[in-house]
Amino acid sequence: GAGVSQSPSNKVTEKGKDVELRCDPISGHTALYWYRQSLGQGLEFLIYFQGNSAPDKSGLPSDRFSAERTGGSVSTLTIQRTQQEDSAVYLCASSLKNEQFFGPGTRLTVL
């Protein structure tokens, strides 16, 4: 069956521009997670969805970051007014129970 997919795979943008990253979870998975992986650092939790609601937004680094999930499926992570420190790989994961399955990530580069 299909795994978690993310698009785009790579995104290069200029400082100050807005970007949208998309995640398609595994069909039937009710939980969806966004993480960020910076060079040389571990994965950093950003936000978690159960269905369409986000009980835990504690990891969002600033109010420039937002996320939504519609229809209990696709999720988008939006970063407004991007900064160079936002450059990282953004990973999405989905789960039905405890095990989280990850997508390939979106590599974001802010020039």
Added chain:
Amino acid sequence: EDQVTQSPEALRLQEGESSSLNCSYTVSGLRGLFWYRQDPGKGPEFLFTLYSAGEEKEKERLKATLTKKESFLHITAPKPEDSATYLCAVHRTDKLIFGTGTRLQVFP
């Protein structure tokens, strides 16, 4: 504060040379300890979940074990295709807290 520490940061092995990777953790209310494998340019690939001290799980050349304070990933007779970064994470209130990983290189 919840914390996950992995050691060593990097490990170079000769093909067939067995070794162990360590993951030490402090977390309140552990809901599982996870091991993932990550290849360059790819997302983490799920390997194991361990829930209680004394539990062990195996998959091919890998065996994961768990105590109350740490987990080990034992690699028996590794092959070059086992080269990857191995990530450990603890499950805490619906999110995973990751260590920074051990980068394993296996040479023929």
